[in-house]
Amino acid sequence: MQNVTVVDHPLVQHKLTIMRDKETSIAGFRVLLREIAHLLCYEVTRDLELEMISIKTPLETIEAPTLKGKKLVFASILRAGNGLLDGMLDLVPAARVAHIGIYRDHETLQPVEYYFKAPADIADRLVIVVDPMLATANSAIAAIERLKQRGANNLRFLCLLAAPEGVQKFNEAHPDVPVFTAAIDSHLNEKGYIVPGLGDAGDRMYGTR
Numbered sequence: 059m060q061n062v063t064v065v066d067h068p069l070v071q072h073k074l075t076i077m078r079d080k081e082t083s084i085a086g087f088r089v090l091l092r093e094i095a096h097l098l099c100y101e102v103t104r105d106l107e108l109e110m111i112s113i114k115t116p117l118e119t120i121e122a123p124t125l126k127g128k129k130l131v132f133a134s135i136l137r138a139g140n141g142l143l144d145g146m147l148d149l150v151p152a153a154r155v156a157h158i159g160i161y162r163d164h165e166t167l168q169p170v171e172y173y174f175k176a177p178a179d180i181a182d183r184l185v186i187v188v189d190p191m192l193a194t195a196n197s198a199i200a201a202i203e204r205l206k207q208r209g210a211n212n213l214r215f216l217c218l219l220a221a222p223e224g225v226q227k228f229n230e231a232h233p234d235v236p237v238f239t240a241a242i243d244s245h246l247n248e249k250g251y252i253v254p255g256l257g258d259a260g261d262r263m264y265g266t267r
């Protein structure tokens with residue numbers, strides 16, 4: 059059994075289709091990624107624990123639910139992760155943020171880390187790692203390993219698109235980390251791109267190539 063949830067919501071699927079279209083502009087792609095991040099964030103946080111606190115409304119004192127425990131950490135795998143991160147922070151503005159700079163070597167497809175900064179008390183917090191594309195899974199696996207080394211023990215991974223190969227490899231490496239995605243595509247091509255996919259998410263977001 060794979061540890062993966064596909065967020066199969068009509069709005070998510072509609073927006074994803076526009077993002078896949080190669081004619082979609084950079085501005086449009088960015089806006090859509092942020093909007094989808096809202097919808098994915100809603101799902102990945104669906105089971106967060108609540109606790110009751112006492113508050114005074116203008117009319118009376120009541121017990122009302124509030125999120126329990128320390129603030130979440132969103133860990134963005136640079137650079138494309140930042141596109142999802144922005145939308146996540148719209149919904150959870152008090153979240154702490156970790157940045158993990160990893161690029162994949164285009165020859166070997168292996169991850170190379172160049173930056174890591176995370177909150178010190180990450181062991182006490184739920185960490186949601188974000189990267190739009192779970193392709194070979196090499197970067198995602200390496201990022202989670204680094205976060206675990208720093209003490210993280212309650213993690214989730216959120217992406218926009220996943221390849222079946224990536225999901226399987228990620229599940230094998232980190233069976234304790236549930237994956238949330240908007241879709242699982244057909245396969246990876248020989249260059250490590252998700253097919254049919256949407257191309258290079260970072261390039262489409264930032265207009266590079």
Ligand code: URA
Nearest residue numbers: 193251252257258259
């Ligand atoms: N990264 C991307 O941006 N796109 C892919 O298809 C695979 C990895």
